[in-house]
Structures are given as structure tokens and as C-alpha cells.
Amino acid sequence: MSDFWSRFSRNRGAILGLVLLAAVIIVALIAPLIFPKGPWQMVQRPFLTPFATEGLPLGTDTLGRDVAAGLAYGARVSLLVGLVSTLVALAIGVPLGAVAGYYGGWVDEAAMRFTEFFQTIPNFALAIVLVAILEPTLTSITLAIAIVSWPPVARLVRAEVLSLSKREFVDAAQLAGLSNRRILLGQILPNAMSPIIVMASLMVATAILLESSLAFLGLGDPNIMSWGYMIGAARTVIRSAWWLSFFPGLAIVITVLALNLIGEGLNDAMNPHLNRKGRA
Amino acid sequence: MAIATTVLGRLIKAAITLLAIVVLNFLLIHAAPGDPAAVMAGEAGAADEIFIAQLRERFGLDQPLYVQLWNYVGNIIQFDLGYSYRQGAPVFDLIMERLPATLLLTLTAFGISLLFGVAMGVAASARVGRAGDSVITGIALLFYATPLYWAALMAVLVFSVWLGWLPGFGYETVGGGFTGLSRALDILKHLILPATTLGLFFMAVYTRMTRASMLEVAQMDFVKTARAKGLPDRVIRRRHILRNALLPVVTLAGLQAGQLVGGAVLTETVFAWPGIGRLMFESLQARDYNTLLGVFLISAAMVILFNIVTDLVYRLIDPRIGATR
Numbered sequence: 001m002s003d004f005w006s007r008f009s010r011n012r013g014a015i016l017g018l019v020l021l022a023a024v025i026i027v028a029l030i031a032p033l034i035f036p037k038g039p040w041q042m043v044q045r046p047f048l049t050p051f052a053t054e055g056l057p058l059g060t061d062t063l064g065r066d067v068a069a070g071l072a073y074g075a076r077v078s079l080l081v082g083l084v085s086t087l088v089a090l091a092i093g094v095p096l097g098a099v100a101g102y103y104g105g106w107v108d109e110a111a112m113r114f115t116e117f118f119q120t121i122p123n124f125a126l127a128i129v130l131v132a133i134l135e136p137t138l139t140s141i142t143l144a145i146a147i148v149s150w151p152p153v154a155r156l157v158r159a160e161v162l163s164l165s166k167r168e169f170v171d172a173a174q175l176a177g178l179s180n181r182r183i184l185l186g187q188i189l190p191n192a193m194s195p196i197i198v199m200a201s202l203m204v205a206t207a208i209l210l211e212s213s214l215a216f217l218g219l220g221d222p223n224i225m226s227w228g229y230m231i232g233a234a235r236t237v238i239r240s241a242w243w244l245s246f247f248p249g250l251a252i253v254i255t256v257l258a259l260n261l262i263g264e265g266l267n268d269a270m271n272p273h274l275n276r277k278g279r280a
Numbered sequence: 281m282a283i284a285t286t287v288l289g290r291l292i293k294a295a296i297t298l299l300a301i302v303v304l305n306f307l308l309i310h311a312a313p314g315d316p317a318a319v320m321a322g323e324a325g326a327a328d329e330i331f332i333a334q335l336r337e338r339f340g341l342d343q344p345l346y347v348q349l350w351n352y353v354g355n356i357i358q359f360d361l362g363y364s365y366r367q368g369a370p371v372f373d374l375i376m377e378r379l380p381a382t383l384l385l386t387l388t389a390f391g392i393s394l395l396f397g398v399a400m401g402v403a404a405s406a407r408v409g410r411a412g413d414s415v416i417t418g419i420a421l422l423f424y425a426t427p428l429y430w431a432a433l434m435a436v437l438v439f440s441v442w443l444g445w446l447p448g449f450g451y452e453t454v455g456g457g458f459t460g461l462s463r464a465l466d467i468l469k470h471l472i473l474p475a476t477t478l479g480l481f482f483m484a485v486y487t488r489m490t491r492a493s494m495l496e497v498a499q500m501d502f503v504k505t506a507r508a509k510g511l512p513d514r515v516i517r518r519r520h521i522l523r524n525a526l527l528p529v530v531t532l533a534g535l536q537a538g539q540l541v542g543g544a545v546l547t548e549t550v551f552a553w554p555g556i557g558r559l560m561f562e563s564l565q566a567r568d569y570n571t572l573l574g575v576f577l578i579s580a581a582m583v584i585l586f587n588i589v590t591d592l593v594y595r596l597i598d599p600r601i602g603a604t605r
Contacts, residue, residue, distance in 0.1 A: 125576050132564055133569065213427060217546070231427075246434070249430035253426050253430075257421065
């Protein structure tokens with residue numbers, strides 16, 4: 001573990017990512033303390049430019065709402081949807097991939113055809129259709145993102161399990177009389193954790209991008225302030241009020257960049273032998 | 281001969297996939313909250329009970345589910361994707377009318393992203409570990425994290441609103457009266473911003489892939505041999521490394537290009553580009569499910585077709601691909 005940390009902390013990008021993400025998480029957590037009125041309240045006249053009015057550092061939007069408050073509350077939605085949808089995607093992909101890789105045969109064949117089907121369908125289009133038809137709520141958005149994100153997990157886990165199940169410690173476990181279930185859960189999956197963790201950290205980033213894109217198209221939960229919604233609502237006034245689209249977008253870039261940097265850092269720290277090949 | 285069987289196999293698989301999507305569409309319509317007949321009546325602008333009952337009978341919605349599914353699949357096989365009450369036209373016609381604009385946009389974006397992505401990846405791998413590498417990798421990381429609709433909006437702001445270099449809206453100058461070459465130039469001008477911003481994300485992906493692939497191939501024995509022969513570095517890089525490094529990149533690029541169709545919804549919305557992505561956005565706003573699902577089906581079909589074509593092209597370029605399977 002300390003070995004892991006020393007490798008991780010040697011990666012400056014990963015540390016930067018960690019700092020940025022920590023900042024976003026803190027803002028999300030204390031949003032109700034800094035902005036007790038919430039993000040929907042009209043606080044001033046509309047279209048106030050940023051850095052000009054005291055108490056409103058990022059100005060106001062088309063309806064006179066505080067842009068900074070919107071950003072702070074938007075962080076909560078992005079992080080929540082990103083995290084939960086990734087967990088749901090893992091809950092679908094890990095068992096499916098593990099069973100396919102371990103049992104092989106027709107189980108594998110069927111699971112992989114199923115996965116392939118979902119990989120063929122254009123991701124974002126499917127997410128749009130699902131959210132539109134199920135009505136946009138936090139639950140349907142999270143589910144839709146999970147449904148389009150699990151196939152790579154299943155493929156990764158299958159490949160890992162396939163190669164791990166040929167190793168000696170699995171033979172030993174079989175000889176010791178362990179059941180298939182216990183071998184899979186207790187012996188193989190724990191050894192496949194590091195690539196899954198790396199993939200999960202990158203998936204949170206993709207999920208945040210997906211959520212913001214859906215909200216931009218008007219497929220956000222109407223009761224919740226999100227970054228994508230802010231950009232979508234300000235799209236038509238981009239010529240007169242650039243800051244309304246600029247700041248939420250910057251928030252998305254920072255958060256997604258932070259998660260990607262962390263993911264790369266985890267990858268380098270957990271799979272050092274892979275890293276050497278890529279870096280030369 | 282081998283190619284013929286491959287094509288046949290791929291086509292059968294494609295047909296099964298499309299059929300599955302059609303069934304998925306059907307299930308989604310029935311999963312939607314509310315009675316489809318009521319939704320249709322709402323679209324047609326009337327909602328009294330008698331009219332709804334008529335609609336239900338006319339579209340067979342009073343029949344058992346499996347009969348409805350059978351009819352639905354039968355209609356779609358005949359290219360009948362339903363009728364859009366909002367737009368007052370059959371969905372299939374609407375899509376066909378808009379498809380060329382989307383094809384132009386996505387194929388251009390694909391070309392741009394592949395060209396610049398590979399160039400940047402090669403440049404980075406030649407400077408590995410030095411400042412140039414860091415700059416390129418940094419740019420790629422940044423583009424990789426940028427929502428493409430935001431990149432599109434910022435591009436409009438900078439290049440269209442502030443600098444006034446390029447149009448940020450539409451497919452061609454309305455009432456411009458251009459014909460022939462000048463019209464093509466006009467469309468090209470309108471195409472630059474949407475195609476570039478749509479391609480940014482994939483450009484970042486291809487940059488990273490090319491860089492990694494180049495570095496991997498550079499370690500191989502035949503490169504050492506070439507170096508031992510005393511060939512100049514530039515020749516080794518272009519003739520030996522790049523040629524071998526490119527294949528996995530192009531293969532993966534072809535498979536991922538389908539996702540550009542999904543991204544086109546965002547780009548076309550920002551730029552008011554008259555393609556099927558914009559049609560999807562309009563149908564979202566109007567709650568026009570027939571059109572929404574029609575666009576979804578056609579974009580999935582486009583992805584499948586594109587995958588088959590790229591697969592075949594690689595088999596022709598590199599016979600090893602067919603042999604190893």
C-alpha cells in the first residue's frame with residue numbers, strides 16, 4: 001500500500017487531479033452553507049457581468065439567479081450522478097463479465113453477444129431515448145448512463161477472469177474443494193480489482209460528461225440545478241452573455257480532467273509493468 | 281470467396297442486431313408513461329375519447345402485444361417508421377431528407393480527428409519525455425475532458441462572434457443565391473466549426489492511441505534491425521514504425537467512429553445544422569416519439585454499416601487480419 005502511494009504521489013498530474021477533485025467535492029458539500037438561498041432564487045437583476053458586483057463574483061443569469069450558486073449546486077448533481085451511475089454500471093458489468101469468463105461455453109457466448117449488442121448501439125443516442133421516454137428524473141438519468149456504460153466493464157472483467165482462472169492458485173483452490181462461487185468471489189475477483197478500479201475512475205468522468213450533455217439538451221431533472229442545464233439555458237444568449245455558458249463549462253472541464261488525471265495515476269501506480277511499455 | 285462469406289456473415293449479424301433494436305424500440309414505446317394512443321392524439325392536437333378509441337383501432341393498439349410487435353416489425357421492414365404529426369410527414373422521409381447533412385458533418389469530423397490525431401501522436405512520440413511531448417499530451421488530455429457542445433459554443437463565441445472569421449450558424453448562407461463551386465465553398469465555410477468541434481474529442485483519443493502505439497512498435501526487433509543497418513531515424517520512423525503503428529489505431533478508430541453520430545446531436549443543436557441530430561433534438565422538444573425512435577434506429581443502422589465497411593477495408597489492405605481470425 002505504501003508502495004502504491006509512493007508511486008501514485010510521484011505522478012504530478014495525479015496529485016493535481018486529486019487536489020482539483022477535492023476542491024470540487026468540498027464546494028459540493030458546503031454549497032448549502034455558502035448559498036443558503038439555493039440556486040433558483042432571484043438575487044439581483046439579470047445579466048450582471050462577472051467580477052463587477054460585490055457578493056456576486058460570477059454575475060447573474062437570464063433570470064437574475066446567482067451563477068456561482070448554480071455552479072456550487074451543480075457540482076453536487078454531477079458528482080452524485082457520476083458516482084452512482086458508475087456503481088450501477090459496475091453492478092451490471094462485473095457479474096456478467098465474471099460469469100462469462102469463468103464458466104465459458106454457451107454462457108460466455110450469450111453474455112458476449114448481449115454485450116456486443118449494447119456496444120453497437122450509439123451510446124449517447126440510446127441514453128437520449130431512454131431518458132426521454134422514461135421522463136427525465138435523477139433516477140432515470142442515472143440508470144440510462146449506467147445502461148450505456150457497462151459493456152466495457154463486462155469485457156474487461158471477462159478478459160481478467162479468463163486469464164486469472166488459468167493460474168495455479170485457482171487450481172489449488174479447486175483441489176482444496178472450494179465451490180466455484182467461492183473461487184470466483186474469494187480468489188479471482190479480488191485479484192482483478194486494480195484494472196476495475198482504474199476503469200471505474202475514468203467511467204465517473206465519462207458519466208459526468210454524459211449527464212451534462214443530456215442536461216444541455218433539456219433532459220435534466222427539472223428540479224435540480226446542473227452545469228449542463230446552465231449551459232443549455234444560456235445557449236441562446238451566448239452573444240450577449242458569454243459568462244453564463246463559459247463558467248459551467250469550465251467547471252465540467254476541471255472536474256472531468258481531475259478524474260482522468262487520477263485514473264491515469266492509478267493506472268500507473270497499480271500496473272507499473274504496463275506503464276513502462278507505454279512510456280518507453 | 282473468404283470475403284464473400286465474411287460479408288454475408290456480417291450482414292446476417294447486422295440484420296439480427298437491427299431487429300433487436302426494433303424490438304427494443306417497441307418495448308420502449310410501451311414502457312413510456314401513458315397510453316400511446318393518448319400520446320398520438322396529443323401530437324395530433326386533439327384528445328377526446330372517441331378520437332383516441334379510433335386511433336387505438338386504426339393502429340391496432342387494441343390488439344394483443346405480440347400482434348402489435350409483429351405489425352411494428354413488418355412496417356419497419358417496409359421502411360415505414362411511422363408518421364410525425366408535428367412535422368406533418370412520414371418519419372422515414374424526414375430522416376432521408378436530413379441524412380446527407382449529417383453524413384457530410386460526421387465524415388468530415390472523422391477525417392479531421394484521424395488526420396490531426398495521428399499527426400499529433402506521431403509528433404509526441406518523436407519527442408517522448410520532452411517538453412513537446414508534454415504539451416501535446418496536455419492538449420489531448422484537455423480536449424478529452426471538454427464537453428463537445430461547450431467546445432462548439434466557445435468556438436462560435438471566439439471565431440464567429442468576436443473574430444467574425446467563420447459563420448457559426450446553419451448549413452449555408454440563407455438567400456445567398458450561390459450555385460456550383462461558390463455554393464460548395466459556402467457550405468465548406470459553414471462546415472469548418474461544427475466538424476472541428478465534433479472531432480476534438482476523438483482527435484484526443486487518436487492522439488493518445490497513436491503515441492502509445494508508436495512507442496510500442498519502436499521497441500520491436502525489426503526496428504532494432506533497421507537501426508543496426510544504419511538507416512536514418514526519419515526513415516525508420518516513417519517507413520517502419522508508423523506503418524505498423526497505424527493499423528491498430530485505424531481499426532479502433534473505425535469502430536469508434538459510430539459514436540460520432542451520437543455526438544452529432546449536440547453539434548447540430550449548437551450550430552443549427554440541418555441533419556438528423558438536429559431532428560432528434562426537435563423531436564425531443566416536441567415529444568415526438570415516432571421521430572425520436574426513427575432517428576435512433578437509423579443512426580444505429582449507420583453505425584453498423586460503417587463498422588462493416590471499415591472491417592472490409594482493413595481486410596483488403598492487410599490480408600493478415602482475415603487470416604488470424
